[in-house]
Amino acid sequence: MWRLRVWFQDVSGTRSYTGAWLRSPNETAIFAFVEALRGLSDAQITHVDISRRYPYTSQVPAGRDRGIGMFVQGAYNPDNPGVIADAFPMWVPESEVPAIRDLWGYPITARGFVSRAGYNMDEVLPQDGEPQSLDNEYPDDSDDYYLIAIRRNFWHKLLRDARAYNTLSFTLPDAQARRVRLDIRDLFRGVPMQEILQRLDTIIQLLQGGSANIDEVEYLLMQLIEALGAP
């Protein structure tokens, strides 16, 4: 059975929902039910959702170390096909790169799957574009699709690749660049980089000018060491 939920919000901002069971996701019936509730309640209706779970029987699980295969694929608005409008990321638990490569082309794109925003994904074939392992570098606009391999049992890699995954969520160049900048900032979190660069500039100027005062250089270097968190 399909579970229908109608969400309400009262004047205090508190939310609640009411549910009903449906034999099929009949949109006309759903809207009629919502309108009937609207007449009976003085709270506002904010959204409606419907879902159904289908049990599925597959193989006995054989993995346990939680490796994750993942791909991210560009999606295009038909009205503006030259620009990536959205990205489709998909995680597959207990998988790896050679296996998940089989998902390209079929059935993700060939069977009408789309990105979260509803945009079409291009039919991408294996070996098309340049798969990127994020071990190496951030992807750029020249890549048709991206492959992220999260190594098994390396949680620091998971975190690092998760950060890069966020980068991939913003495939537009501006957003991508901003994400990279934020990542770099994260790497140096707690270290006043601007201050360090200014002090290095000062040291270089002193040395180049030939008027370096040893005490002054030493003082600046000690400040740098302190800023970098050395013991």
Next chain:
Amino acid sequence: MALVPDPVYTVTYTFLDETGSKATTQAYIRQGLVIQDVIARATALAAALGAVSNAQITGYTISRSWTEDAPAGAGAGSRVERKGRTIWLADNYKTRIDIPSVAPAQILSDGALNRNSVQFLALRAVLLTDFLGDFTDSRGVSLDALAAAYESYVRTTPRRQPTRKLA
């Protein structure tokens, strides 16, 4: 003021590894397809995912949502904790549908809902006659009668419910 559909059906797959840990992944299918096509595509992808993962796929959930684009705003004094509780029968089994923040005008002085109001008759028609067989209980049995309709609060215990539950 209208319910605007999400552009996609969301399909959420549930995985289980041999330690018992669970994980999910999602895919999206465009709107506009008949539901049988959506189910067929979700099933096909389940098979493909099963082939590339060592985990077990225990099932998938297909969901769809609509968002109110211009909510009218909640009425003054509305509180979702105040429910209009309606009990419906499906082949003598009971199923409940609550109405959050039921409008005070729908409540009679003894705590029962006015089941003869235009608004309540509309709800009754939707559930029992206008879409015959569409609305069911959790077992899939069609709703066929109204058993009770009364005001109730979140913490109302059975002993504190209105004496007369059906106006």
